[in-house]
Amino acid sequence: MIQEPFAIGSSHIHRLDPRLKILFATAYSFIVALSNRFPALFAALMLSLLLIGLARLNVWKAAKRMALVNGLILFFWLVIPLTFEGTALFHLGPLSVTREGVLLCARISLKSNAILLIFIALVSTMPITTLGHAMNRLGLPGKLIHLLLLTYRYVFVIDQEYQRLVRAAKIRGFRPETTINTYRTYAYLMGMLFVRASARAERVHHAMVCRGFDGRFYCLRDFSSTRTDWAWSAFMISIILGLVGLEWTRII
Amino acid sequence: MHISEGVLSGPVLVSGIVLAAAGTAIGLKNLDYDRIPQIGILSASFFVASLIHVPIGVSSVHLILNGFVGLILGWGAFPAILVALTLQAVLFQFGGITALGVNTVIMASPAVLCYFLFGRLIIKKPSVALPAAFAAGALSVFLAGILLGLALVFTEKDFFKVSTIVVMAHLPVMAVEGVITALCVGFLKRVQPSMLPGYLRS
Amino acid sequence: MDKNNLIINLEEISFIYPGGIPVLDKLGLQFHRGERLGLVGPNGSGKTTLFHIIMGLLRPSSGRMEILGRTVAREKDFREVRKKIGLLFQDADDQLFSPTVLEDVAFGPLNLGKSKDEAREISMRTLEMLSLAGFEDRITHNLSGGEKKLVSLATVLAMEPEALLLDEPSNGLDDNTKEKLIEVLSGLDLSYILITHEADFLAKTVDRICGMENGKILTDIESYPHYHLHEHARGKYPHEHH
Amino acid sequence: MDKNNLIINLEEISFIYPGGIPVLDKLGLQFHRGERLGLVGPNGSGKTTLFHIIMGLLRPSSGRMEILGRTVAREKDFREVRKKIGLLFQDADDQLFSPTVLEDVAFGPLNLGKSKDEAREISMRTLEMLSLAGFEDRITHNLSGGEKKLVSLATVLAMEPEALLLDEPSNGLDDNTKEKLIEVLSGLDLSYILITHEADFLAKTVDRICGMENGKILTDIESYPHYHLHEHARGKYPHEHH
Ligand SMILES: Nc1ncnc2c1ncn2[C@@H]1O[C@H](COP(=O)(O)OP(=O)(O)OP(=O)(O)O)[C@@H](O)[C@H]1O
Ligand SMILES: Nc1ncnc2c1ncn2[C@@H]1O[C@H](COP(=O)(O)OP(=O)(O)OP(=O)(O)O)[C@@H](O)[C@H]1O
Numbered sequence: 001m002i003q004e005p006f007a008i009g010s011s012h013i014h015r016l017d018p019r020l021k022i023l024f025a026t027a028y029s030f031i032v033a034l035s036n037r038f039p040a041l042f043a044a045l046m047l048s049l050l051l052i053g054l055a056r057l058n059v060w061k062a063a064k065r066m067a068l069v070n071g072l073i074l075f076f077w078l079v080i081p082l083t084f085e086g087t088a089l090f091h092l093g094p095l096s097v098t099r100e101g102v103l104l105c106a107r108i109s110l111k112s113n114a115i116l117l118i119f120i121a122l123v124s125t126m127p128i129t130t131l132g133h134a135m136n137r138l139g140l141p142g143k144l145i146h147l148l149l150l151t152y153r154y155v156f157v158i159d160q161e162y163q164r165l166v167r168a169a170k171i172r173g174f175r176p177e178t179t180i181n182t183y184r185t186y187a188y189l190m191g192m193l194f195v196r197a198s199a200r201a202e203r204v205h206h207a208m209v210c211r212g213f214d215g216r217f218y219c220l221r222d223f224s225s226t227r228t229d230w231a232w233s234a235f236m237i238s239i240i241l242g243l244v245g246l247e248w249t250r251i252i
Numbered sequence: 253m254h255i256s257e258g259v260l261s262g263p264v265l266v267s268g269i270v271l272a273a274a275g276t277a278i279g280l281k282n283l284d285y286d287r288i289p290q291i292g293i294l295s296a297s298f299f300v301a302s303l304i305h306v307p308i309g310v311s312s313v314h315l316i317l318n319g320f321v322g323l324i325l326g327w328g329a330f331p332a333i334l335v336a337l338t339l340q341a342v343l344f345q346f347g348g349i350t351a352l353g354v355n356t357v358i359m360a361s362p363a364v365l366c367y368f369l370f371g372r373l374i375i376k377k378p379s380v381a382l383p384a385a386f387a388a389g390a391l392s393v394f395l396a397g398i399l400l401g402l403a404l405v406f407t408e409k410d411f412f413k414v415s416t417i418v419v420m421a422h423l424p425v426m427a428v429e430g431v432i433t434a435l436c437v438g439f440l441k442r443v444q445p446s447m448l449p450g451y452l453r454s
Numbered sequence: 455m456d457k458n459n460l461i462i463n464l465e466e467i468s469f470i471y472p473g474g475i476p477v478l479d480k481l482g483l484q485f486h487r488g489e490r491l492g493l494v495g496p497n498g499s500g501k502t503t504l505f506h507i508i509m510g511l512l513r514p515s516s517g518r519m520e521i522l523g524r525t526v527a528r529e530k531d532f533r534e535v536r537k538k539i540g541l542l543f544q545d546a547d548d549q550l551f552s553p554t555v556l557e558d559v560a561f562g563p564l565n566l567g568k569s570k571d572e573a574r575e576i577s578m579r580t581l582e583m584l585s586l587a588g589f590e591d592r593i594t595h596n597l598s599g600g601e602k603k604l605v606s607l608a609t610v611l612a613m614e615p616e617a618l619l620l621d622e623p624s625n626g627l628d629d630n631t632k633e634k635l636i637e638v639l640s641g642l643d644l645s646y647i648l649i650t651h652e653a654d655f656l657a658k659t660v661d662r663i664c665g666m667e668n669g670k671i672l673t674d675i676e677s678y679p680h681y682h683l684h685e686h687a688r689g690k691y692p693h694e695h696h
Numbered sequence: 697m698d699k700n701n702l703i704i705n706l707e708e709i710s711f712i713y714p715g716g717i718p719v720l721d722k723l724g725l726q727f728h729r730g731e732r733l734g735l736v737g738p739n740g741s742g743k744t745t746l747f748h749i750i751m752g753l754l755r756p757s758s759g760r761m762e763i764l765g766r767t768v769a770r771e772k773d774f775r776e777v778r779k780k781i782g783l784l785f786q787d788a789d790d791q792l793f794s795p796t797v798l799e800d801v802a803f804g805p806l807n808l809g810k811s812k813d814e815a816r817e818i819s820m821r822t823l824e825m826l827s828l829a830g831f832e833d834r835i836t837h838n839l840s841g842g843e844k845k846l847v848s849l850a851t852v853l854a855m856e857p858e859a860l861l862l863d864e865p866s867n868g869l870d871d872n873t874k875e876k877l878i879e880v881l882s883g884l885d886l887s888y889i890l891i892t893h894e895a896d897f898l899a900k901t902v903d904r905i906c907g908m909e910n911g912k913i914l915t916d917i918e919s920y921p922h923y924h925l926h927e928h929a930r931g932k933y934p935h936e937h938h
């Protein structure tokens with residue numbers, strides 16, 4: 001089942017102006033992505049963790065999500081140090097582990113975790129509907145936002161429909177294996193899902209037409225910044241300046 | 253299939269964003285507002301379908317289906333895939349903000365290409381349509397792998413070996429995607445051919 | 455006089471689905487202001503189809519339609535119809551397409567040209583009327599079946615229609631929600647046509663009943679098979695009823 | 697002796713949906729070979745949930761289940777159960793997923809390890825038995841509601857089960873299809889448990905009735921509220937019943 005485990009909460013971060021959170025998360029992520037010096041990257045990881053702490057999220061759930069993502073990073077650790085050109089640190093049989101490769105992996109790990117953690121702390125801490133409206137307010141096209149919200153609305157309905165189809169296959173002795181029969185069954189389940197989705201889309205379109213839809217999208221949500229928001233903005237801007245300083249002015 | 257955050261260089265990230273924005277703009281421009289429910293609900297279905305794990309040998313892969321998305325939605329694949337990736341990021345933290353553009357391009361541009369290459373063939377008789385659908389499913393995964401590899405190599409030329417491994421790893425997935433796409437198109441041809449592109453025109 | 459009170463006047467409406475089966479066959483229907491009309495008929499007799507034709511979602515292959523005194527035939531005409539007549543769909547998941555309740559209810563008023571504040575106010579008022587106050591920020595897909603149905607009704611009522619078409623509103627609801635719906639419907643000062651398969655619900659919500667059969671309306675059926683709930687001492691044995 | 701004939705034996709089964717509402721509460725049920733058991737109870741009393749637990753689609757939070765003489769608890773055990781007991785879903789759309797009727801009916805037999813020819817033969821035989829001969833190449837998605845229900849039954853019967861669980865098989869069917877279903881059920885030499893809200897249908901299809909209430913089974917209820925279909929000269933006016 002699809003869930004949004006971080007969206008609801010009562011921390012300061014949950015209550016911040018969503019537009020601010022999106023802007024800051026974006027700026028921060030890009031700065032981290034473009035940084036290369038370890039002081040900056042370590043600082044970023046710490047700051048991300050700090051924000052996770054401030055958002056008072058379920059640490060266990062957040063850790064589980066991060067474990068999944070770090071699986072991919074593990075792949076880089078297995079391959080890059082062995083394939084990268086550079087000075088050898090030590091040898092594994094015919095292969096040599098290079099210093100440059102190890103450093104690169106370390107950078108990737110730090111960046112990746114810092115960026116995803118800030119994403120969890122700032123973006124996953126709002127419901128998708130709020131995210132959509134805030135993105136709309138920030139100037140993304142209404143059609144795209146409408147599409148995002150509609151997709152989100154029906155992901156749940158369609159997921160349930162799919163679960164029911166799987167159940168139907170299951171009670172008739174279906175067991176997934178590597179055979180053409182299994183693939184055919186999955187293709188049929190998906191095909192049926194698409195056919196039903198298409199019929200539903202037709203009905204939803206009718207429902208929209210019945211309520212006078214003429215292609216314009218409205219966003220009811222108004223966002224307003226409070227004094228807390230200004231304080232947080234100042235805090236976040238200083239974080240960003242700090243990171244920029246660490247990366248590009250070589251203070252440390 | 254996507255690239256983690258924190259791997260790619262600035263120029264690659266920015267090119268990804270520019271190309272993804274262009275593709276999405278074309279997709280949205282072609283999108284008549286009458287068809288928004290169609291694209292939205294189908295993209296919800298693709299989202300759900302891409303969570304399906306199918307067994308392959310002792311392991312299992314989750315489907316990508318970008319070829320199929322392309323065949324059904326054409327340029328609409330860009331906004332649909334962008335939306336799906338955004339949802340994946342927010343719901344599962346599979347990605348963040350910086351690589352969203354690149355990942356959209358990696359998945360959606362092969363989808364659109366397959367639409368132009370094979371879209372007209374899949375409404376023909378099954379002996380033409382099914383191989384075309386297989387090709388669309390397999391090729392779109394292969395091309396996505398190549399684009400992913402290119403993104404890595406443009407970031408750092410020493411990523412070449414990693415890229416090769418990534419592309420190789422996608423070979424079995426290609427076969428599965430090809431078979432599933434062909435069977436799915438076969439299903440639609442029999443049950444609801446009007447969902448296939450160009451059906452009404454022919 | 456009576457003519458002025460006609461909300462819907464259908465004459466010789468025929469309809470065939472692309473598949474080729476004729477669903478409506480020279481059907482006629484008169485529906486007046488103030489009426490609360492029940493529409494019954496077996497599965498597949500075309501009741502839903504008829505509602506969709508009235509709203510202009512499907513076009514009849516022949517026949518004349520007059521709605522609120524005007525002949526309607528083209529998309530432009532139906533746009534006006536949709537402002538005056540509200541349709542409650544058979545499946546609430548089709549009707550609620552916005553992520554939150556407030557947005558969904560406000561969708562209609564906004565499209566009718568209301569300002570955001572007006573739309574919000576109308577929506578809040580409508581929700582309150584259906585005792586759904588406090589639901590405005592709920593996520594639609596998390597609502598229960600009964601709540602979804604009531605919110606669907608709110609989305610329709612928020613457009614302040616002159617008449618309603620209700621397609622199996624009690625379907626799949628539990629008894630409490632059904633009771634509440636009956637209360638709401640009796641409290642409304644609106645004309646409506648209501649489709650249902652449930653005789654008890656029908657008895658409590660409509661004044662007049664029409665049947666549908668063979669693509670035609672049987673007006674004012676005096677006799678129709680229906681159900682009653684009652685309790686027996688030994689219900690499991692065969693028994694007789696008058 | 698009786699013990700050997702037990703098909704389903706449930707002891708103290710409890711079940712709570714993730715939402716938190718307890719649906720089954722230390723429920724017990726014995727179902728024997730040769731029985732035709734009716735299960736009645738208000739909407740939401742957990743009848744469907746009970747069927748899904750028996751098939752292993754949901755796992756009880758506590759309790760013991762024995763099916764066909766074996767304790768079942770894990771997915772592996774339920775795989776065997778699914779070969780022996782057929783479930784007809786409440787909604788036929790949940791049951792049919794193949795493009796054509798023949799493929800859908802043959803799906804079960806193929807999964808049971810039958811050859812293609814055998815599977816086809818069994819399927820054709822089953823379709824014929826339900827007077828659905830000639831339907832094998834129809835597209836399932838385009839069938840009418842009644843046809844879908846009968847084809848669903850065919851998909852279940854084609855697996856040659858030892859017992860059936862029928863979840864509101866008569867729901868949404870018109871009277872002719874209902875009659876046909878009654879005929880088919882009486883013709884079958886199978887034990888089954890049948891859920892329905894329709895007393896007339898119940899009276900014609902089962903020998904024993906159990907009620908469900910507060911998460912428990914009330915065995916052999918002597919009195920339960922039920923419905924009757926009857927016709928009145930002036931059904932639209934309020935009237936009294938004894
Ligand atoms: N999109 C469609 N294409 C082809 N045939 C259709 C379509 N929709 C409905 N039909 C057919 O038209 C007939 C009338 O359907 P309709 O849904 O209007 O019946 P209904 O009286 O509302 O039935 P129910 O009581 O089951 O809701 C049915 O035989 C149905 O199979
Ligand atoms: N997936 C689910 N998640 C949470 N609650 C559920 C779920 N499915 C059912 N329920 C709840 O569990 C209770 C029992 O549902 P169930 O479908 O078993 O009842 P039922 O007796 O079959 O009713 P009906 O006669 O309407 O079919 C209901 O209150 C229902 O709302």
Ligand SMILES: [Mg+2]
Nearest residue numbers: 501502503544
């Ligand atoms: Mg209907």
Ligand SMILES: [Mg+2]
Nearest residue numbers: 743744745786
């Ligand atoms: Mg049920």
